[in-house]
Amino acid sequence: MAVQTRSVADVCASAKEASRTLARLDSATRDAALEAIAATLEARLDEILEANAQDVAAGEEAQISSALLDRLRLTPERVAGIARGVLEIAGLRDPVGEVLEGFRLPNGLDVRKVRVPLGVVAVVYESRPNVTIDCTALALKSGNAIVLRGSSMAAHSNAVLAELAREAVAHVGVPTDAVALVAGGGRAELREVATQTGVIDLLIPRGGEALKKALMEYATVPVIYAASGNCHVYVDATADLEKARAIALNAKVQRPGVCNAAESLLVHSDVAADFLPSVMRDLRDAGVELRVDGRARAAAGEAGDSVVDATQEDWATEYLDLILAVKVVDSVDEAIAHVNRYGSGHSEAIVTDSESASRAWIESIDAAVVYVNASTRFTDGGEFGMGAEIGNSTQKLHARGPIGLRELCTYKYVVEGSGQIRA
Amino acid sequence: MAVQTRSVADVCASAKEASRTLARLDSATRDAALEAIAATLEARLDEILEANAQDVAAGEEAQISSALLDRLRLTPERVAGIARGVLEIAGLRDPVGEVLEGFRLPNGLDVRKVRVPLGVVAVVYESRPNVTIDCTALALKSGNAIVLRGSSMAAHSNAVLAELAREAVAHVGVPTDAVALVAGGGRAELREVATQTGVIDLLIPRGGEALKKALMEYATVPVIYAASGNCHVYVDATADLEKARAIALNAKVQRPGVCNAAESLLVHSDVAADFLPSVMRDLRDAGVELRVDGRARAAAGEAGDSVVDATQEDWATEYLDLILAVKVVDSVDEAIAHVNRYGSGHSEAIVTDSESASRAWIESIDAAVVYVNASTRFTDGGEFGMGAEIGNSTQKLHARGPIGLRELCTYKYVVEGSGQIRA
Numbered sequence: 001m002a003v004q005t006r007s008v009a010d011v012c013a014s015a016k017e018a019s020r021t022l023a024r025l026d027s028a029t030r031d032a033a034l035e036a037i038a039a040t041l042e043a044r045l046d047e048i049l050e051a052n053a054q055d056v057a058a059g060e061e062a063q064i065s066s067a068l069l070d071r072l073r074l075t076p077e078r079v080a081g082i083a084r085g086v087l088e089i090a091g092l093r094d095p096v097g098e099v100l101e102g103f104r105l106p107n108g109l110d111v112r113k114v115r116v117p118l119g120v121v122a123v124v125y126e127s128r129p130n131v132t133i134d135c136t137a138l139a140l141k142s143g144n145a146i147v148l149r150g151s152s153m154a155a156h157s158n159a160v161l162a163e164l165a166r167e168a169v170a171h172v173g174v175p176t177d178a179v180a181l182v183a184g185g186g187r188a189e190l191r192e193v194a195t196q197t198g199v200i201d202l203l204i205p206r207g208g209e210a211l212k213k214a215l216m217e218y219a220t221v222p223v224i225y226a227a228s229g230n231c232h233v234y235v236d237a238t239a240d241l242e243k244a245r246a247i248a249l250n251a252k253v254q255r256p257g258v259c260n261a262a263e264s265l266l267v268h269s270d271v272a273a274d275f276l277p278s279v280m281r282d283l284r285d286a287g288v289e290l291r292v293d294g295r296a297r298a299a300a301g302e303a304g305d306s307v308v309d310a311t312q313e314d315w316a317t318e319y320l321d322l323i324l325a326v327k328v329v330d331s332v333d334e335a336i337a338h339v340n341r342y343g344s345g346h347s348e349a350i351v352t353d354s355e356s357a358s359r360a361w362i363e364s365i366d367a368a369v370v371y372v373n374a375s376t377r378f379t380d381g382g383e384f385g386m387g388a389e390i391g392n393s394t395q396k397l398h399a400r401g402p403i404g405l406r407e408l409c410t411y412k413y414v415v416e417g418s419g420q421i422r423a
Numbered sequence: 424m425a426v427q428t429r430s431v432a433d434v435c436a437s438a439k440e441a442s443r444t445l446a447r448l449d450s451a452t453r454d455a456a457l458e459a460i461a462a463t464l465e466a467r468l469d470e471i472l473e474a475n476a477q478d479v480a481a482g483e484e485a486q487i488s489s490a491l492l493d494r495l496r497l498t499p500e501r502v503a504g505i506a507r508g509v510l511e512i513a514g515l516r517d518p519v520g521e522v523l524e525g526f527r528l529p530n531g532l533d534v535r536k537v538r539v540p541l542g543v544v545a546v547v548y549e550s551r552p553n554v555t556i557d558c559t560a561l562a563l564k565s566g567n568a569i570v571l572r573g574s575s576m577a578a579h580s581n582a583v584l585a586e587l588a589r590e591a592v593a594h595v596g597v598p599t600d601a602v603a604l605v606a607g608g609g610r611a612e613l614r615e616v617a618t619q620t621g622v623i624d625l626l627i628p629r630g631g632e633a634l635k636k637a638l639m640e641y642a643t644v645p646v647i648y649a650a651s652g653n654c655h656v657y658v659d660a661t662a663d664l665e666k667a668r669a670i671a672l673n674a675k676v677q678r679p680g681v682c683n684a685a686e687s688l689l690v691h692s693d694v695a696a697d698f699l700p701s702v703m704r705d706l707r708d709a710g711v712e713l714r715v716d717g718r719a720r721a722a723a724g725e726a727g728d729s730v731v732d733a734t735q736e737d738w739a740t741e742y743l744d745l746i747l748a749v750k751v752v753d754s755v756d757e758a759i760a761h762v763n764r765y766g767s768g769h770s771e772a773i774v775t776d777s778e779s780a781s782r783a784w785i786e787s788i789d790a791a792v793v794y795v796n797a798s799t800r801f802t803d804g805g806e807f808g809m810g811a812e813i814g815n816s817t818q819k820l821h822a823r824g825p826i827g828l829r830e831l832c833t834y835k836y837v838v839e840g841s842g843q844i845r846a
Contacts, residue, residue: 020763024786103808109797111807118819119789201819220639222820243842250844340443362837363447366542374532374840383845384534384836385526396541396624396833397645398821410819413807414785417797419666421673422806 008192011180012120012147012199018175019119019145027094029173034090034137036168038083041133044164045079051156052129059153071128072154082130085388089137092387095405096143109417115409117143119201122193122221123390124149126207129157136165136179138390142408145175147200149182149193159183187214194219201410204391204403224399226391229259229346230318231376234335234361236352237270243373244351245279250375251349253286257320259392260347260379264315264325266335272299272328280304280326288322295328315342332357336364343367345394347376368394368401431615434603435543435570435622441598442542442568450517452596457513457560459591461506464556467587468502474579475552482576494551495577505556508811512560515810518828519566532840538832540566542624545616545644546813547572549630552580559588559602561813565831568598570623572605572616582606610637617642624833627814627826647822649814652682652769653741654799657758657784659775660693666796667774668702673798674772676709680743682815683770683802687738687748689758695722695751703727703749711745718751738765755780759787766790768817770799791817791824 006014022030041048052074059069095115102112121144125131132148139146150158162181170176182189191214194203200221205211212225233251235244251262267275272295280290280303291310292300300307307326314325315338329335332350339348349371350361358372369379379401381389386404393399399407429437445453464471475497482492518538525535544567548554555571562569573581585604593599605612614637617626623644628634635648656674658667674685690698695718703713703726714733715723723730730749737748738761752758755773762771772794773784781795792802802824804812809827816822822830 020787020789023789024783105801105806105808109801216643222818224820240842246842246844254845358839360447364443366443366446367835369836369838372837372839374838374843375845377845378528378532378838378843379836383528385528395645397647400833401836410823412790413792413802413824414795415792415797415801416781416795419663419669420797420801421669422677422798422800 008182008189009196011182012122012193012196014177015120015145015147015180016199018177019117021175022140022143022145022178023117023119025143025174027096030094030140030143031090032172033140033169033174034086036172037133037137037165038086038090040164040168041079041083041086045076048079048157048160048164049074049076051160054156055129055154064153068127068153072157074129074157078130082133085134086137089141089388092141092405094141095409100411107420109415109420112414113411114414115406116412118408118410120145120147120199121408122147122149122200122203124190124193124203124205124207124211126151127153129154129161131206132158132161132181133165134388135390136162138388138405138408140169140174140178142405144201144408145178145180147180147182147193149189152184152186190214191218194221194223197221202408206391224391224393224395224403226393228318228344228394229261229392230264230316230342230344231260231262231347231349232264232266232339232343233262233349233351233376234266234329234332234339235268235271235275236332236335236350236354236357237268238353238357239268239271239351240353241271241275244275245282247349247351247373247375248279249282249286251377252283252288252324253322254375254377256322259318260376261320262324262349262376263317263319264327264342266327266329266338267296267299268332268335269295269328269330272296276326277301277303280307283324286322288324290324290326292326293328296326299328318344332360336360340364340366346392347371347379349374349376368392431605431612432619434605435545435616435619437600438543438568438570438603439622441600442540444598445563445566445568445601446540446542448566448597450519453517453563453566454513455595456563456592456597457509459595460556460560460588461509461513463587463591464502464506464509468499471502471580471583471587472497472499474583477579478552478577487576491550491576495580497552497580501553505553508557509560512564512811515564515828517564518832523834530843532838532843535837536834537837538829539835541831541833543568543570543622544831545570545572545623545626547613547616547626547628547630547634549574550576552577552584554629555581555584555604556588557811558813559585561811561828561831563592563597563601565828567624567831568601568603570603570605570616572612575607575609613637614641617644617646620644625831629814647814647816647818647826649682649816651741651767651817652684652815653687653739653765653767654683654685654770654772655687655689655762655766656685656772656774656799657689657752657755657762658691658694658698659755659758659773659777659780660691661776661780662691662694662774663776664694664698667698668705670772670774670796670798671702672705672709674800675706675711675747676745677798677800679745682741683799684743685747685772685799686740686742687750687765689750689752689761690719690722691755691758692718692751692753695719699723699749700726703730706747709745711747713747713749715749716751719749722751741767755783759783763787763789769815770794770802772797772799791815
């Protein structure tokens, strides 16, 4: 493994240079690079596990939590899974070169709006070393060079994975520097990556609030911030209450630690007394702590015992845990106003049998994904058939919802003429 | 006219509230608002001219340049032209509600990706009062509320125009606060607008470098910066030299002060001696100052007398004036490398009869618009058939090239099911 001694600026500049070549490579060559990476991961499993063992040992020494250790650890099965993921990405449709629209102007100019790679995508991530390969595959598939800045905790694993990927892609004619790992997981390196204006075309942070806050302060390159998700399920007066029960439970407990899990349940007052006693009992049985407003408590009957009073703060909180806020509202409009006020614009579900309520919800909720009669948990690139995602966005510019291959691209206009000049 | 005494935060919050209503209005109502604005402009011409006369008088007193005074001044013809522009925008196709794609997932969920308004668009602009109405029309047509922050120089004109627009839209059922003018044209107000996170969905600065720089420093809301354009015309070895001459002249002199005008001419060495003498003479005759490299000077013959030596700085300069840098290159690849190094990613033209050179140019030039055998001057929302534009973008995220109605929108996913939950 080559020792990484180049500056961050150098590494990024080389990635930019490589991106120019990548932009001209056909998708067969890019797919071959992904296949080469997958094959190398399997062929050189021992090196990977050995490097990973160093990181795990250092983590144990530093007494990091068992959850973190688990995220850090690679096994033969996990590496095989990563390789499989790379092959799946290789099999997706090439997003590059698709003509988004095309038309002929009155003066005879032919205009095409064509999807093209962004150039250089940087990803900043935390402990999981699989991200090194997942993001490399997504970037190369979409014609982008990638700059990786992982956690120092996974330094050995990431170094080996990135180096193997670099060697693999070089074998099929993709520039080595299309995959670049920034040595050192410190704040100084992060800041340097985030200020390579004109070189880094997009930076995606995959980490907690502290990382986001730091980047908001000093990043000068374009950033898409991973979403936080304060998601709601609203049970309308006309809802099928059995479906509502299943959706509320699924949205909360199926995987509470992710951004598309529900954090609040809103219930129309017409059905509160019918619905809340049983759903609250089921939620409690599933280990969910309930924080309820006065009307929900009153409607819940016995299920309202031993629940907590919700505060203003609860409506705005993304618990990412087995906690659910519950509130009774008097109309779909009140539910919409509540969601638009407190939600984070991620995923918002209504359960209803009313066409007008459904339409109001769809038109008025200001969020990346609005659901009618389905769980919020489907907001996911894989579920949406994009094959893979690099994150989820609650921004409104560029990418909203899952960030897949197409969202890692921009477009350019190609205008072909026969000597046209402007009058 | 009501006296504006509300805080910037208040004005923006009301615009946000209004945007919620706007999102639910059909396009017929929004078009009616535009028609009402156009009618009001004509009906209340005297008030507009009177207010404008105050601004012009103050400008004269402050001895602003005659160019600025001209941009500030409204006449009956100009107001009629603004009203016509509003009606033209009303006649454009509604960008809102278009289904960008739609599919059914294996579990039966129907997913649609639908274009929706951003919410609140803020525009910061300089002396020209017509921008007040132009941008209001574009915002309302695309379903957005607008927050306007004009120049103090045009304060009276802008106040009347905004107030008339507010009254006009209210008559057809659009909330008054969908059009908001921030009182005071100072830096403090600008900073306040630029930091209304979660309220302003997009800020578009229409002004010089000082404005951009200030916003880059403190804006926390999403901003699309208007493009600077260091554009090139490259004349390839196989070019039709008569077409090349016409395109080079058009790109430079037809309107030198705009961002899609050419600033550099690159010429392949095979045709330099044939091409440069006549084109440089023509350019000089058109009043263009030429800044040339040694090979261009040598190829130019007599036309090379009295030209200036180009410096490194010239390659990177957007003159916005009758000045052109000229350089001889040995291949299309050298031209591409030069453009990708010095260009601003705006509009880049090749003149060629070679299919391979054209293809290399299209694939390798990293710019919003790449031209083959046409002038760079066509990069414009109107020319592209978008009907109108609010600016041009050299960013790669969200909008690249002309920013028209569709670029003032985002999208949301609408997912409709029958009780689906995630397994």
